[in-house]
Amino acid sequence: MFFHIVLERNMQLHPRHFGRDLRDKLVSKLMKDVEGTCSGRHGFIVAITGIESVGKGLIRDGTGFVTFPVKYQCVVFRPFKGEILEAVVSMVNKMGFFAEAGPVQIFVSNHLIPDDMEFQSGDVPNYTTSDGSVKIQKDSEVRLKIIGTRVDATEIFCIGTIKDDFLGVISDPGATS
Amino acid sequence: MSVEPLNRLVKLAARAFYDDITTKGDNLPKTGRSDNRGIAVVVLDALTRRQWVREEDLAKDLKLHTKQLRRTLRFFEEEKLITRDHRKETAKGAKIYNAAVAATADGHHTGKEGDEKIKLHTHSYCCLDYAQIYDVVRYRLHRMKKMLKDELDNKNTVQEYICPNCGKRYNALDAPQLVSMEDEYFHCEVCNGELVAESEKLTAQEMGDGDENARRRRRDKLEDMLKKQEAQLKPLTDQLNRVKDLPVPEFGNLQAWEARANAAARAANGDLNGNDPSKSSLGLGFGGTPMPFVGETKVEVAFSGIEEKGENIKSESANAPMKVLPPWMIKQGMNLTKEQRGEAKEEAKMDGSSAPSGSVDEKKSATESVDVKSIQDEYVKAYYAAILQRQREQEAANKEQELPSSSISNGAYNTSPQRQLGMKSKRDDQDEGDDVEWEEAAPAGNAIGNFKVNDLNVQADASGDDEDDDGIDWEEG
Numbered sequence: 094m095f096f097h098i099v100l101e102r103n104m105q106l107h108p109r110h111f112g113r114d115l116r117d118k119l120v121s122k123l124m125k126d127v128e129g130t131c132s133g134r135h136g137f138i139v140a141i142t143g144i145e146s147v148g149k150g151l152i153r154d155g156t157g158f159v160t161f162p163v164k165y166q167c168v169v170f171r172p173f174k175g176e177i178l179e180a181v182v183s184m185v186n187k188m189g190f191f192a193e194a195g196p197v198q199i200f201v202s203n204h205l206i207p208d209d210m211e212f213q214s215g216d217v218p219n220y221t222t223s224d225g226s227v228k229i230q231k232d233s234e235v236r237l238k239i240i241g242t243r244v245d246a247t248e249i250f251c252i253g254t255i256k257d258d259f260l261g262v263i264s265d266p267g268a269t270s
Numbered sequence: 271m272s273v274e275p276l277n278r279l280v281k282l283a284a285r286a287f288y289d290d291i292t293t294k295g296d297n298l299p300k301t302g303r304s305d306n307r308g309i310a311v312v313v314l315d316a317l318t319r320r321q322w323v324r325e326e327d328l329a330k331d332l333k334l335h336t337k338q339l340r341r342t343l344r345f346f347e348e349e350k351l352i353t354r355d356h357r358k359e360t361a362k363g364a365k366i367y368n369a370a371v372a373a374t375a376d377g378h379h380t381g382k383e384g385d386e387k388i389k390l391h392t393h394s395y396c397c398l399d400y401a402q403i404y405d406v407v408r409y410r411l412h413r414m415k416k417m418l419k420d421e422l423d424n425k426n427t428v429q430e431y432i433c434p435n436c437g438k439r440y441n442a443l444d445a446p447q448l449v450s451m452e453d454e455y456f457h458c459e460v461c462n463g464e465l466v467a468e469s470e471k472l473t474a475q476e477m478g479d480g481d482e483n484a485r486r487r488r489r490d491k492l493e494d495m496l497k498k499q500e501a502q503l504k505p506l507t508d509q510l511n512r513v514k515d516l517p518v519p520e521f522g523n524l525q526a527w528e529a530r531a532n533a534a535a536r537a538a539n540g541d542l543n544g545n546d547p548s549k550s551s552l553g554l555g556f557g558g559t560p561m562p563f564v565g566e567t568k569v570e571v572a573f574s575g576i577e578e579k580g581e582n583i584k585s586e587s588a589n590a591p592m593k594v595l596p597p598w599m600i601k602q603g604m605n606l607t608k609e610q611r612g613e614a615k616e617e618a619k620m621d622g623s624s625a626p627s628g629s630v631d632e633k634k635s636a637t638e639s640v641d642v643k644s645i646q647d648e649y650v651k652a653y654y655a656a657i658l659q660r661q662r663e664q665e666a667a668n669k670e671q672e673l674p675s676s677s678i679s680n681g682a683y684n685t686s687p688q689r690q691l692g693m694k695s696k697r698d699d700q701d702e703g704d705d706v707e708w709e710e711a712a713p714a715g716n717a718i719g720n721f722k723v724n725d726l727n728v729q730a731d732a733s734g735d736d737e738d739d740d741g742i743d744w745e746e747g
């Protein structure tokens with residue numbers, strides 16, 4: 094799920110940036126630092142949408158670096174148990190398949206793949222129905238439901254299922270090409 | 271602090287989950303004499319009528335071998351139903367306990383006198399842990415249901431993997447670390463062995479997996495089991511709801527309980543003497559160490575209670591007058607009151623079973639051992655007669671000793687906040703009558719196979735059952 098929230102971070106800025114563009118430098122450094130990172134608490138920081146406030150800088154003894162407390166608005170993505178996601182399959186093996194929804198990696202184990210889909214090994218390992226009409230392989234897009242998350246300080250990993258109504262392949266590059 | 275609904279919960283749970291527990295191990299063929307199923311239920315029932323009890327005494331009361339009883343108790347300890355306490359005792363320690371028992375039994379000694387135990391022995395004591403039992407039963411039901419539901423839906427289950435080489439377990443959340451580049455299996459992080467998915471636990475073994483038919487059969491079976499489970503455990507869940515908001519009786523640890531029981535007994539005696547409602551805290555006067563325990567004043571008693579009471583009576587009545595009589599003491603006084611004795615026998619009994627000191631319970635066990643030989647259907651009659659008689663004797667004794675108490679005790683009784691509990695006395699009667707049967711009855715055979723959950727920490731290994739029928743029979747008496 095996406096959230097638009099305000100976070101705060103202390104930014105250290107090199108003295109060489111002190112000048113007219115100080116604020117721009119601060120923002121671009123902030124973007125470089127935090128976009129794409131993940132915190133267990135808030136999820137993945139997808140994009141910074143604005144700066145709320147930049148506090149008074151504090152000059153560090155000895156180094157000349159200045160620390161600014163910056164409040165910024167950002168979009169975060171945090172997967173939840175029970176959430177439905179659309180994801181791209183990144184790897185298929187006998188134990189199930191891995192898929193990615195943006196920064197989140199999701200594993201779907203084979204017992205959570207519908208019973209009528211069988212694993213086919215080979216050049217392009219895949220799960221296929223007996224009549225061959227539905228196939229899950231690398232780069233397939235699937236709709237899945239999160240049934241569990243493991244949240245570390247810097248990482249979120251999910252397991253999902255496609256064994257439910259309206260879940261499964263939503264387009265099949267193998268069939269169209 | 272009525273213990274009765276909780277006792278009922280214990281009894282229901284005993285019949286639901288421990289009816290076919292054998293302490294010898296489950297793989298032995300259950301034949302004839304070696305079959306000790308049902309013992310567990312008997313032991314639990316017996317414990318509902320006691321508080322802390324020395325295990326040898328319990329064994330004697332139940333006519334069980336100490337070893338066998340101990341095995342059963344150990345099992346219940348693991349199941350978190352009871353708490354146990356072991357201690358090395360001299361005669362003095364045994365005396366403290368005996369005094370406590372005597373106190374809860376209204377001055378009638380049950381079992382042996384402490385004087386016989388001169389040497390240092392390790393004695394074990396056990397007691398039901400009601401608060402924990404409530405949680406354990408709820409947790410067990412929850413796990414049973416969740417397991418069936420999950421397997422039924424075959425979703426929301428996190429697949430588990432196990433390394434056949436080193437036995438390390440993983441689940442699907444570990445997947446990223448387990449993928450290997452060489453082949454399409456997961457590999458153990460420790461020994462690089464090929465992990466195998468743990469097969470569906472409940473039904474895969476019997477049914478085999480694979481074809482659609484088997485899958486449907488499995489589903490039907492699971493649904494069936496779930497339904498059965500709900501229906502058969504209904505009395506238990508009902509009872510759980512009933513006790514949900516009740517305060518749980520806390521007996522505390524053995525020392526605290528002993529101290530409290532002795533103090534209570536002394537307080538009751540003092541009450542009869544000094545004719546005045548303040549004795550609850552007089553124990554402090556004896557220089558015992560007060561125990562910091564659930565807000566009541568308790569005393570570590572250094573002497574053997576009853577025998578020395580004579581000397582202490584004076585001091586008791588001396589520092590008597592200005593404190594408030596706590597409810598549990600009022601009850602104690604009521605038990606000793608003459609008028610209520612004869613007419614209000616049921617109420618007295620009910621009260622005893624719910625009073626923290628459990629006086630009548632203990633008395634009951636005493637009478638039990640006397641009457642064991644009598645035929646079953648005469649048992650109840652004899653039991654009531656015995657109680658009545660004992661109460662009369664006691665009244666007479668009390669009258670001689672402590673005449674002035676009756677009026678005040680009556681007053682106390684009438685204003686007692688617990689009085690409305692008298693409503694329940696009818697049911698108590700039934701229950702106790704049944705208890706008699708349960709203690710003696712052989713475990714009823716149960717037909718279809720049972721829910722057994724051997725390990726709360728793992729999973730219910732349920733298989734459909736009918737044991738709640740027992741609970742229902744018992745309920746209707």
Ligand SMILES: [Zn+2]
Pocket residue numbers: 433434435436437438458459460461462463
């Ligand atoms: Zn291993």
